[in-house]
Amino acid sequence: MKKNLSMLVFASLLFVSTMEAQNSMKLDFISAEVTINKNIYGQFAEHLGRCIYDGIWVGSESNIPNVNGYRKDVLEALQELDIPVLRWPGGCFADTYHWKDGVGPAAERPNIKNVFWGGSIEDNSFGTNEFLNLCEMLGCDAYISANVGSGTVEEMVDWITYMTSDEDLPMVNWRRENGREKPWNVKFLGIGNESWGCGGDMRPEFYADLLRQYSLYANLYGQNKLKRIGCGANGADYNWTEVLMDRARRNMDALSVHYYTIATGNWGDKSSATGFNEDLYFKGLKEAMRMDDILTKHSAIMDKHDPSKRVPLMVDEWGIWTNVEPGTEPGFLYQQNSMRDALIAAISFNIFHEHAERVQMANIAQTVNVLQAMLLTNDKQIIKTPTYHVFNMYKVHQDATFIPSTVNSEEYKMGDQTLPSITATASKNKDSKVNLSLSNLNPNKSIEMIVDLTGGQVKNVNVASVLTSPAFNSINDFDNSNTVTPTKFSDYKISNNQLNVKLPPHSIVCIEMQ
Ligand code: AHR
Secondary structure, eight states, X not given: OHHHHHHHHHHHHHHHHHHHSSSEEEEOGGGOOOBOOGGGGEXXXXXXXXXXXXXXXXXXXXXXOEETTEEXXXXXXXXXXXXXXXXXXXSGGGGGOOGGGGSSOGGGSOOEEETTTTXXXXXXXXXXXXXXXXXXXXXXEEEEEEOOSXXXXXXXXXXXXXXXXXXXXXXXXXXXXXXXXXXXXXXXXXXXXXXXXXXXXXXXXXXXXXXXXHHHHHTTSSSXXXXXXXXXXXXXXXXXXXXXXXXXXXXXXXXXEEEEEOTTXXXXXXXXXXXXXXXXHHHHHHHHHHHXXXXXXXXXXXXXXXXXXXXXXXXXXXXXXXXXXXXXXXXXXXXXXXXXXXXXXXXXXXXXXXXXXXXXXXXXXXXXSSSSOSEEEETTEEEEOHXXXXXXXXXXXXXXXXXXXXXXXXXXXXXXXXXXXXXXXXXXXXXXXXXXXXEEOOSSOOEEEEEEOTTSXXXXXXXXXXXXXXSTTOXXXXXXXXXXXXXXXXXXXXXXXXEEEEEOSSEEEEEEEO
């Protein structure tokens, strides 16, 4: 009996040390209480390069299969992602956009010059009606970015009235003439974009006053109360957040922040989206992980001014920004998308989940053909990028309850720099299914890890998938569109509250358990 007892003690010590050893994850089911807002899986589509025109909108006369002008293949691919919210029309474009140019009969809409993005001529054939109808077709909320940089309060108020009012008013009657009887359900309104830069080159003190002014009028018109999103900081500009929270926290319903991953850390030469070496692979992942520090520091400032967390933080532009594909217009920001992008998306989602209490929206830049896109198009062809597949695999976390966890991971080293090899996240949905997403960042070795499920009432794996590729810089292109695509995953064992998983090199594994 005594012998059995000491063996038991030895066995449990062994078990505990295994759990504390490298490459393990312990889920804390008891502390699971924060909801992962589905809007963290939001998108951003700007009038930039071939995002709207070619990417989403081809017009009903096009020989590219379309539904009333919207590309059919793009529409179907986006419908599959369960996009919760779509931000439009910019970006920098938003602060040059005068919405009245984009409504009424298409033939009568004026041309304008897209001054920030390659100087292209914009014919305004995609405007407010086309955007809001798209949101309805995607079943997502609309996030409109209002023009503060070169617009007026009156223009914004007219726009809100046009979109959201049901009364007998000139703007509403104009909407009716334009074929839309009922108002749309617009939920989010951005008060300017990057007002510290392309949105007006303002100081935070000046912008804080404008935010107060625009916000006041934004909610006096129309039937629905818009969630007014204050323009937030450029990455690590904490002073911007400090000033905005100090002077205008009562005048906004959320504050944004933008952070882009630049693998070289240098805006001058961001490096290629393809064919990069392991050093740039590593740097890209490391730069993406800076998101955690940025959110932590902005949140600390917000906590000081807003301890009850009434004002959420919205990361309404994020993603990797590389050099454009050779031979393409630099102002169109068309870049390829690799397995590195997929891992950056997984890293970012894992970080957003950790910050789910404060971070309640994120919008990847951008949906089609621009920056870290879901989809790339070339005439009638379409590619689902590695990033698309991560959005599809991770959509199970939308509106689920975040399960805090402790991850012990071996290091992935590059010179004197290190990264944890494993990044992971977990959530429980309303049907009590537990979804686990595990990534191995190390491209040189597979990693066996143990997940402790004690307390989770979890017995079986329902379904599991893996996204990996021949190399860390593999891409999908128009000749081989399925090089990086999810497949069924079976390299796991589950028993006695323990899941053992073998993660392939540079891979993302998603497992649903019950
Ligand atoms: O997403 C591309 C651009 O990046 C956006 O227009 C701007 O807001 C940001 O600088």
